[in-house]
Amino acid sequence: MSDRPNKFVHRELRAGMSGPDVRKVQEGLNRRASWRDLEFLRVVEDGVCGPVTIDHAAKLLYAMGLFGRPIIRVRRDEVLSFYCQRLLRGSRPRTAPMKALDQARRPRVRRWRLDQGPRIVRLGRAISNVFGPLGTFEATSGHYTAGPVPTSDAEGLALFRAYHEHHRRLGWGGLSYAFVVLPTGTIILGHEPMQKAAHVLNHNSGNVGVVVPGTTGDTANAAQQRTLRWLVANAHTSRMPSSHRLPKPIGQASIVLRPHQDWPDNFTGCPGDFRPFYESRGQRA
Numbered sequence: 001m002s003d004r005p006n007k008f009v010h011r012e013l014r015a016g017m018s019g020p021d022v023r024k025v026q027e028g029l030n031r032r033a034s035w036r037d038l039e040f041l042r043v044v045e046d047g048v049c050g051p052v053t054i055d056h057a058a059k060l061l062y063a064m065g066l067f068g069r070p071i072i073r074v075r076r077d078e079v080l081s082f083y084c085q086r087l088l089r090g091s092r093p094r095t096a097p098m099k100a101l102d103q104a105r106r107p108r109v110r111r112w113r114l115d116q117g118p119r120i121v122r123l124g125r126a127i128s129n130v131f132g133p134l135g136t137f138e139a140t141s142g143h144y145t146a147g148p149v150p151t152s153d154a155e156g157l158a159l160f161r162a163y164h165e166h167h168r169r170l171g172w173g174g175l176s177y178a179f180v181v182l183p184t185g186t187i188i189l190g191h192e193p194m195q196k197a198a199h200v201l202n203h204n205s206g207n208v209g210v211v212v213p214g215t216t217g218d219t220a221n222a223a224q225q226r227t228l229r230w231l232v233a234n235a236h237t238s239r240m241p242s243s244h245r246l247p248k249p250i251g252q253a254s255i256v257l258r259p260h261q262d263w264p265d266n267f268t269g270c271p272g273d274f275r276p277f278y279e280s281r282g283q284r285a
């Protein structure tokens with residue numbers, strides 16, 4: 001029996017054992033916990049096969065789709081079999097069924113990373129088509145709400161559901177903006193962009209509304225800038241749900257994120273200090 005870490009497994013690990021091979025298992029366990037967003041299952045990599053390591057290993061193996069005798073041995077006998085150790089240490093699943101399970105059981109949570117794009121949520125309210133089709137998509141407009149700034153996605157959703165009710169009572173069918181960019185960077189999908197809305201006076205044909213919560217004095221934060229840049233780059237791609245996908249890139253329309261008050265005959269303070277945010281397409285606050 002060797003005490004050196006080895007890519008092969010030489011002994012079954014019982015509770016109370018220690019050594020470099022335990023540390024290898026703990027490293028693998030933490031790696032897998034991170035991949036699966038199960039951070040609460042991480043263990044201290046101290047090379048000691050303590051109760052926490054055994055317990056977390058059992059939970060993680062279960063999450064990986066392991067059932068039957070190997071998992072019973074971990075749970076009841078507190079033994080990590082060769083097979084269990086290989087699963088935890090290995091950088092990839094050993095067999096085709098394990099591979100399938102590994103894929104299937106990965107959480108579908110979209111992390112807040114630029115390469116994956118922002119979180120996208122739906123308003124969760126029916127918006128009726130009052131004004132007919134949008135017509136040729138040729139413009140996007142930038143708005144603010146002249147209201148409070150929510151601090152979480154839940155608050156943001158509640159807020160925009162209230163605006164939705166307000167717009168619905170005005171006879172606009174529901175929330176008039178197609179895209180909401182929350183301070184968390186999350187996008188709320190509102191009015192379907194290819195249906196005409198009522199976000200700018202007299203200039204709604206071909207015009208899609210983008211909005212941020214806030215009023216004069218408020219500015220966009222880094223997450224919102226990043227999301228607006230993502231929107232400009234991706235709103236026409238399959239990364240945008242088909243209900244809200246634009247027929248061409250935002251930047252290829254003749255008017256790009258024009259501040260609401262710049263439209264003729266629109267006497268409004270909107271979008272306040274979010275003007276540079278829209279004009280720079282998310283490059284500046």
Ligand SMILES: [Zn+2]
Pocket residue numbers: 142143144199260268270271
């Ligand atoms: Zn506006």
